[in-house]
Amino acid sequence: GGSFFSWFPIGELYSDNYYDLSMWGKIFDRIHHFILPLICYMIGSFTVLTMLMKNSLLDEVKKDYIRTARAKGVSEQNVYLKHALRNALIPIVTGIGGFLAVFFTGSLLLEMIFQLDGIGLLSFKSVLQRDYNVIMGLLFLESVLLLIGNLLSDIAYILVDPRINFE
Incomplete structure (x- = not known):
């Protein structure tokens, strides 16, 4: 499998000796465990x-x-x-508001591959177990993230679009 080189761990959030490490050791251990999931996330979003x-x-x-x-x-x-470039950024800025909600909630596949306990896996398990309170809370969180993303997108739209000014 993925342990040929053993450069990065392919599962869990921390090492077995995590609680024996110093504060800086814990920070570097977490960074070491998050490198592969972040690379996968960035490649998917960046493309x-x-x-x-x-x-x-x-x-x-x-x-x-x-x-x-x-x-x-x-x-x-x-x-x-x-x-x-300035005019080409307008469609990017318009659509980037939705990426914020997808970034936090659309992570089920990566959480299953890297054995991480996250929002995507929590929402999947909640749907399977019919835990309506958790489902409603996660939908509320996703809605708030979508609203914040759209607000940030609108603010960035003002900076990018040369046709909009408030003077």
């Missing part, structure tokens, strides 16, 4: 954002205002960074 950003930037580069900026003699770096 979606990368594809969305690439497609959005390719759509923006084909527009007339980019052609006009190039015709005016603006350098390619400024064309991409100041004109195309």
Whole structure:
């Protein structure tokens, strides 16, 4: 299985001798155990954002205002960074609010692979056991996270979209 190199543990949240370690030892032990799940999480989230950003930037580069900026003699770096990138970020910022709730609650597969006790596994077990109080609490938590994510998305939208100003 996953123990060929034994660089990182593939299960549990801490080592067997966790309670015998010093404070810094406990911190490094936790970091050591969280590296693989975090890498898996980041790869999954990063690929979606990368594809969305690439497609959005390719759509923006084909527009007339980019052609006009190039015709005016603006350098390619400024064309991409100041004109195309800012407008290409608008769809990313719009959709990133929903990622916050999914990030915290959509982790069932990773929690099962790495044997972690988290919100995804708790919600799965609660549905199987018909524990309605826990299900309602988790749905409330996910709703609050979605609202906070949408609020942060709207605030970031003000910073990114050149058409919006409050003056």
